[in-house]
Amino acid sequence: MSDKKSPRETAVRALMKMGGGKFSEAVLSEALDVTPMDSVNKRFCTTLFYGVIERKLTLDCIIGGYSKMPLGRLDHEVKNILRAGLYQLLFMDSVPDNAAVDESVKLCAAFKKTSAKGFVNALLRQFLRDGKRINDSSVAVKYSINPEIYDSFRADYGETKAAEILESFLTPDVTYIKLNNRRFTKDNLPDGFTPTDIPNVFSSGNVNLNSPEFAAGAYHIQDYSCAYACNLMEISGDEDILDVCAAPGGKSFTLAEMTDGTVYACDISEKRLEKVNTGAARLGLTNIRTFLHDGKSFNESFPKFTRILCDVPCSGLGVIRKKPEIRYKNAADFSHLPEVQYDILENSVRYLADGGMILYSTCTLRKAENEDVIARFLENHPEFTAEMRTIFPFDFNSDGFFIAKLAKLRTDK
Numbered sequence: 207m208s209d210k211k212s213p214r215e216t217a218v219r220a221l222m223k224m225g226g227g228k229f230s231e232a233v234l235s236e237a238l239d240v241t242p243m244d245s246v247n248k249r250f251c252t253t254l255f256y257g258v259i260e261r262k263l264t265l266d267c268i269i270g271g272y273s274k275m276p277l278g279r280l281d282h283e284v285k286n287i288l289r290a291g292l293y294q295l296l297f298m299d300s301v302p303d304n305a306a307v308d309e310s311v312k313l314c315a316a317f318k319k320t321s322a323k324g325f326v327n328a329l330l331r332q333f334l335r336d337g338k339r340i341n342d343s344s345v346a347v348k349y350s351i352n353p354e355i356y357d358s359f360r361a362d363y364g365e366t367k368a369a370e371i372l373e374s375f376l377t378p379d380v381t382y383i384k385l386n387n388r389r390f391t392k393d394n395l396p397d398g399f400t401p402t403d404i405p406n407v408f409s410s411g412n413v414n415l416n417s418p419e420f421a422a423g424a425y426h427i428q429d430y431s432c433a434y435a436c437n438l439m440e441i442s443g444d445e446d447i448l449d450v451c452a453a454p455g456g457k458s459f460t461l462a463e464m465t466d467g468t469v470y471a472c473d474i475s476e477k478r479l480e481k482v483n484t485g486a487a488r489l490g491l492t493n494i495r496t497f498l499h500d501g502k503s504f505n506e507s508f509p510k511f512t513r514i515l516c517d518v519p520c521s522g523l524g525v526i527r528k529k530p531e532i533r534y535k536n537a538a539d540f541s542h543l544p545e546v547q548y549d550i551l552e553n554s555v556r557y558l559a560d561g562g563m564i565l566y567s568t569c570t571l572r573k574a575e576n577e578d579v580i581a582r583f584l585e586n587h588p589e590f591t592a593e594m595r596t597i598f599p600f601d602f603n604s605d606g607f608f609i610a611k612l613a614k615l616r617t618d619k
């Protein structure tokens with residue numbers, strides 16, 4: 207099915223589908239699938255969609271300041287038209303103010319809310335007359351974040367670093383790729399791919415998932431922090447590797463490109479595991495075997511491994527830039543995670559050969575899911591040593607990430 211809608215309308219329709227735990231990437235991708243548009247419009251729609259989610263609390267604060275009706279009672283359509291209009295006024299320099307207002311008013315008709323035209327026009331124009339002022343300097347409004355997340359960063363790293371983290375989530379990140387060095391060299395990459403200090407990892411402003419080199423499997427997108435973690439696994443050539451939580455597969459791909467052995471890529475989600483198979487096929491990697499398996503339970507049929515990756519499910523507070531909906535999660539949404547993470551780690555140890563190494567990692571910056579899980583593990587496993595590193599999102603303009611390299615020194619207790 208395809209139809210012709212403007213990028214603004216498509217973005218607002220997609221915004222209305224958010225909520226209820228939905229992922230922005232999936233919602234947008236579905237919206238773009240049914241509304242084909244050229245690359246310029248696609249970029250506009252994408253920027254507007256992600257931008258509104260990213261700045262939702264800031265935008266809602268403005269709407270709340272002008273509307274006589276409480277925010278919660280505004281029509282869903284009107285609220286999202288206003289959010290999109292305000293986002294263009296505040297953050298999209300390429301859009302003239304008049305166009306942002308006029309197009310927002312036109313959207314009211316597209317959404318069968320013609321009675322709201324006057325209200326939308328008046329609110330946006332009054333905001334312009336007032337010099338685009340935001341009369342609230344609270345952390346929640348300034349950074350558009352659930353204050354519970356700020357409190358967690360502040361408790362773990364102090365006020366200054368917490369603010370630095372939140373600032374960095376509002377600046378553009380860098381896209382990194384991992385070259386498939388099994389089958390390609392850097393000469394197969396187009397211009398604009400800059401080497402990093404990690405072998406075969408490049409930064410680029412020129413990643414095109416419709417390009418022939420991507421289709422041929424020359425690289426996969428992988429954040430710097432994730433490539434860094436894979437590199438710490440010290441693969442020397444032919445190790446079999448257990449990847450306990452592998453989907454959608456980025457780290458399995460990199461590890462499979464580093465070893466002549468087999469990567470056992472496990473995940474609890476069948477649907478996500480399909481992505482590992484699809485990605486491995488595109489990259490031409492034949493040394494990945496996928497297993498639908500719960501990392502908390504022991505699989506008798508697995509051998510012992512000298513290298514195990516536990517890239518556990520987490521709150522994702524390090525990847526807020528890529529997944530802006532995480533900004534509005536509550537602390538209660540995360541409280542169960544340390545127990546799950548610990549259980550997966552504890553079970554994974556049972557597959558580890560003496561002298562082997564487990565790499566525990568998360569894409570979050572909550573100590574409860576990082577250092578505290580490792581401290582508990584070390585208390586119960588004196589036969590391990592740990593080296594830990596937190597990568598902050600401002601370190602490499604990458605995701606925030608935590609890595610603990612757990613080396614098994616002695617034989618089992």
Ligand SMILES: C[S@@+](CC[C@H](N)C(=O)[O-])C[C@H]1O[C@@H](n2cnc3c(N)ncnc32)[C@H](O)[C@@H]1O
Nearest residue numbers: 451452453454455456457474475500501517519
């Ligand atoms: C952080 S993601 C892994 C990302 C992956 N390592 C990569 O680089 O693409 C965490 C994964 O853990 C999976 N997961 C959650 N609970 C699990 C469990 N009990 N056992 C195994 N996998 C689990 C999720 O389905 C998700 O795919």
